[in-house]
Amino acid sequence: MNHYVEGKLLIIGGAEDKKGECKILKRFIQEAGGKESRVVVLTAATEMPEQVGSEYKELFESLGAPEVQVLDIDERVSANRESVSQELQKATGVFFTGGDQLRITGILGGTRLGTTLHSLYQRGVIIAGTSAGASAMSDTMIVGGEAGTPKKDTLTMAPGLGLLHSVVVDQHFAQRGRIGRLLSAIAQNPNVLGVGIDEDTSILVYSDGHFTVVGNQTVTVVDASPTMASNVSEISPGQALVLTPVLMHILSDGYRFDLKRRAANINLT
Amino acid sequence: MNHYVEGKLLIIGGAEDKKGECKILKRFIQEAGGKESRVVVLTAATEMPEQVGSEYKELFESLGAPEVQVLDIDERVSANRESVSQELQKATGVFFTGGDQLRITGILGGTRLGTTLHSLYQRGVIIAGTSAGASAMSDTMIVGGEAGTPKKDTLTMAPGLGLLHSVVVDQHFAQRGRIGRLLSAIAQNPNVLGVGIDEDTSILVYSDGHFTVVGNQTVTVVDASPTMASNVSEISPGQALVLTPVLMHILSDGYRFDLKRRAANINLT
Secondary structure: OOOOEOOOEEEEOOOOOOOOOOHHHHHHHHHHOHHHOOEEEEOOOOOOHHHHHHHHHHHHHHOOOOOEEEEOOOOHHHHOOHHHHHHHHOOOEEEEOOOOHHHHHHHHOOOHHHHHHHHHHHHOOEEEEEOHHHHOOEOEEEEEEOOOOOEOOOEEEEEOOOOEOOEEEEOOOOOOOOHHHHHHHHHHOOOOEEEEEOOOEEEEEOOOOEEEEEEOOOEEEEEOOOOOEEOOOOOOOOOEOOEEEEEEEEEOOOOEEEOOOOEEOHHHO | OOOOEOOOEEEEOOOOOOOOOOHHHHHHHHHHOHHHOOEEEEOOOOOOHHHHHHHHHHHHHHOOOOOEEEEOOOOHHHHOOHHHHHHHHOOOEEEEOOOOHHHHHHHHOOOHHHHHHHHHHHOOOEEEEEOHHHHOOEOEEEEEEOOOOOEOOOEEEEEOOOOEOOEEEEOOOOOOOOHHHHHHHHHHOOOOEEEEEOOOEEEEEOOOOEEEEEEOOEEEEEEOOOOOEEOOOOOOOOOEOOEEEEEEEEEEOOOEEEOOOOEEOHHHO
């Protein structure tokens, strides 16, 4: 086990292409085993599980997945049923839809299904999530916060699924102007790396602790570990942040980043 | 003469407070000489010069400026009149309003008034500008560009007033999600430092090459000089940018930054 990751994750910044090349979703099916795959879609995050579930089922089938099952788990009682866990056990790829990340953790956290998810992950089964499903991946997740100027206490955080360690993920990143809230998040503990993923963009995280960017926009990594001055412990709620210096990395499709070294693998692209 | 600056500049990110404490505008009057000041407001940027001009005249007078003159120069013929330059010559503080930065440079650039402005600046007279007036300060200025993901060619640049060297300024920065376009700008030449100024926030730049933040939000400095990998010369227009690593500094009121060292003066705050 290394510090950051134990299996394989595909973390998508939301609004992934579903009509054109479908680069990201195609990659998910490929990583799940392609024609040998058995995909499970978890719709826990959304309040429209039937619509969202059937959309992804059709999409994944059109991309060559022979077996796609939607598990519509919307309450903890279901998440504790052994029959449900047995269904998930068979998956070679798990996909979390968008919606509200607190629904994912609130429904799955501490249940039999949650435990099964972790065991799949440790067995190397790819776990993918888009939008809310992306945020939920990390130990601590962002659940809300304003766009705009980095300020203390404009964001709210909660415990996530704990699949990705020492990282906090934000999604719809550049599109919703979220650099400020991601900086506020890492200012609270610069040991945590901030990863902002744009729409129609994803990171494929490998168990050796590196990720590759897949998609059409950018991934922004912010690293406050070299920060020498911060006012996060002194200012009142709503006051403007100070954080200097911060290391930042802007990456696009095909570029690799090493979470352990906190640096891009420039020669490997 | 040092590399970055020759006189004193107050560069405001737009939407500065005009009703409450008026921290930034008050500082401008103070730097211009307070009760001994003679302020000239240049409305070249705006197409509503009378309204904007009289608003600032009233404001500055209410803040204690005894003599405020609005120079409504909206054509190059006027900018070449000796009488107009003689008016500007008497100023102890010059204030550029917002509007369109191309109007400022298109009207003033290469005129007698432009020359007079530079001579005032070199004499140490404070030159202030808000919004478009902020963008116009640098050698090369941003004149347009989308918010969102950093991409090649989503921004347009033009020659600025040339008061601030090796820096490109962006305004309404966090409020309009402009980090992407500022990164695109510095990617084109990492020798240039990017300074993004939020609304109701300013930098007071001194001739020794440092600035102090004045205002209620943040100033973001991005420095691509340490960048090891960039795709700016390879990608096609509209494609996502790569820039890694980039140094970033988030600063708020009272913090100082040394443009020569490209680092915050942490011990001096």
